[in-house]
Amino acid sequence: MDDAHRTRWTRRTLDWLRTEVGSALLLVGVVLVALAWANSPFSGAYEHLWELPVHVDAGDLRFDMDLHHWVNDGLMVLFFFVVGLEVRQELAVGALRQRNRRLVPLVAGALGVLTPAAVYLVIAGRDAPTGWGVVIGTDTAFLLGVLALVGPAMSNQLRIFLLTLSVVDDFIAVTVIGTVYSDDVRPGPLVLAAACLLALWLLGRAREWRSTPYVLVVVVLWGATVQAGVHPSLAGMLAGLLVPAASPEREDVVRAKHLFRSYWQSPNAGVARVVGLGLARSISVNHRLHEQLRTPVSLVVVPVFAFANAGIDLRGGALGEAFGSTVLWGVVAGLVAGKLVGISLGAWAAVRAGLGELPDGVGPGSVVGGAALSGIGFTVSLLIADLAFEDEADTQAAAIGVLVAMVLSSLVGAFAFRVARVRFGEHSADLPVTLTPDVDVERDHLRGPAGAPYTVVEYLDFQCPFCARATGMGQDLADHFGDQIRYVVRHLPLEDVHPQAFGAALAAEAAHRQGAFWEMHDVLFANQARLEPDDLRGYALELGLDVERFDRDMADETLAERVRAHAESARASGAQGTPTFFLNGVRNQGSHDARTLIAALEESLPEAAVRRRS
Template structure:
């Protein structure tokens, strides 16, 4: 029995790990789609009878009823759009949408990826009965796109994911506007006034910093019902509420207070202190992010699969397929998703880059970007949503559009897979022609590498990678344990790595004393040994632990403490003058790197620097170093 329990727990852990990935959510959504198709093609009419069944709610003498499919599309999907609103609000206020240059290119790509598919569809269906379905091929399905990119693996680098996520946010905003403006047939002024009143109360509560969940639930329900009665699609209420949810980056005081309370709880645990500590820790993350964490699994594993079952079902008889094969609606949707999305995103990326309106994250090449453009043609959730709005009175056109969505999405997935297989590392770097690709210059000059620096690799290496790091920073720790060894193995003697201290005591109270202990270890030629030990024990860097680590290596940790404190402080100030604001911050041959911290992004930057050094040796910004310390590798 013990063996069976162990196997069961291991299997349960693997299942939960699978569910926590984008692949898991995509697999469940795909399974729900197949289930809907199979159910719709069973003998009889059980599929349509079930989803047309009326579900009625009664309150006293009043009743409110909708068919089951409308409860899903108008009710549950409002939660889905609420989560999209949360994501949009977060990205605009504290995410990538804050940086104009970083958001310009994916925003233009998203607009191109919406406009060109609509034009392709219109060209096929102009003047026909399906002309109103031009909005169907406009939106990408983020869940399916990210799931496929996860399967693609290392051929899809981190910067491409960041680009496509930003594109997806802009794409979602555009789809919502299209639904609200072009697919609203009737308007009820009294209901709109009620919705506006509920919205005003929500804004007032937010302004007054009242964060009582029941109040927002009641007001959200009123806003949803009024929007439904007004004729505007009720999912707009979800978007509005999501955008209004508070989002912030916690200040240093919140982090320090939470850390103090956690340490106090460890010293003297009590139920009262545990509740206070939980509240303090919770306040380090905004309500917006908490809701995304809480609602994300419900949306991925319940709401979207139920929506897929309710809407993906279409009878695939021989007659239906033959009619769809020549239907302008089917052909227009499929062509819009495959050719329109691919051309629109590629053109929408090329134009702003050509005009130097913005930047892309990392050193993306055109092969990678075209692969992302191809898979963005997978349109499902919002495409089905618009299909029901555009062809509400025509079951035949609705079926033809759904067949086009399924066929176009499969073709787009196949095209994207092929591009990633054959050309993921080919093509020029996607960068403005007026300046070189890769890292950009920092606001101030980076101090040159000298004998006082801690370096690994030969002084004559063509590329020098400088990191400003903090021993309690989790991202620095991940880089040290996962990325740096792979970089050094890949580039060998062509790469020199330099570590400089940039402790953030406002957030990481033990980072500064850890840096001082590392400098003390350097006096005995054991900097890198202590450096490795500190990153290996990032969660245990209190003064007693630091003292123990030093004594285990045979030296007293605080000798020459004032001298080393001044050295650490001087390194941080020099970093600040060079534009360093947080950790980790990297410089490649004296130029600041602004891509992702993963192996793909940094390898691309180092590779570009090597190419430039080989092509123009005199132009490479190479650090000229004094003789190194003996302990440096």
């Protein structure tokens, strides 16, 4: 194999490992290797490896832990920091931002914590009551990986629902670790840790966009938390929550575009550095840190943790002893049955109480399947098992219970999804992907030849800063395909965030009645900051339209119904925001830059499928 082939193979392998299926299978492989080593004639080497003492001195401070504790109390802080970043993203720009979308999964997630704990205490509370925390967490990475293997082929909406559930799980689990399972708290370092959290909050309030100050404060916070005697997982979660997240601002993106133009004209290191800083500034520090840490955490931190904690010696009757322990059965019942019942019951009760609805495209059978998979505790469960028990036999029984529950939850989830598919017709747990209705050359607004082989339909909002006309992406498509493409626009005014979008859509339709839709379309995008009624009337005057007729048409309810019909077709087609593109009738679900759309369009025709098969 030459270097080029080796490089391509390595890149493809890494890309596969970054997928949910790849990362889950990687963890399974690591667990099996750890179990095999711990039960082999070389098990002593496995134990000695993790007992290896490692100490770090920083002035008068001394961090003296064995390798196992460095993994659990050091590396895993990165895992919980990434979890905190994800929670902040969901609160700021994701599923937890809208009340009607967050209450159902939040209630389901809360019951998905309380019910397993109650089940555990009923079974094992008399013998080992401190172990209730083992069953409250869900391993998000494992859950999503197994979902990709056994769930519906299209399950993105269910995935978002389960991610929101895991926000509750992770937050409560980390709070429990940092408070219930922390001993001998020292007040001095604890005050320093609180000061670090305050510093992170102040950095966010000051809109500091550089990541370095946040990283330095988080490092000090970790050290202070370890010295304070509080488990540092809590510090990692809280730190991630305090790193601000936001959607890109149009002004910052435009500034970055001009900076790149400078580099295009003068490619040197100094200009490249300025361009890099400008690009970084256009993306929130939360998203940048998450992007930088996500792959190392999933491919290094979590597998190393699994390797350090899953190596359970099952020889010498240990397995039989564990299965005779109420701890094991409390963990298995709590994770497998408790999660399934708690989450399913919580989602049903929240919907019945009118707190919200299930995500579009997600049926009750899919919720039950996802609830079953939430019994895969693994990472958090093994971490708490290591902290919760004083008796080594109880720790071992709990760890074996976590592994048994992982297998059983996966099997129960696969069965639930099969029943949902066969009995209830739930073949998908996602939004529709097919354009509904199809393009009508008589009614739709169309640019380009009616019979062109490539069709792009864009649902747009005239206040959307990243729609095709606003970014110039539509022109890039036209330049590339020429008369081989037709471009269609439909309205999706997002009135909750863009209050003038509906009026602008009416203005475009009123101009259409005088044969000037595309002229008004271009003017509206060129003046996105000025879309008041007087502005719209002025644009009609500039375009030479009959202004009195324009005014009458703006008040015509027929045009308002047309705009609402476009918005309804967007919902029926799975479009929830702008811009949303349909390429030859299929909704684009990835990036929507011109290069990506061009490649997707060229791969969408039947002859491209023939080339791929050959």
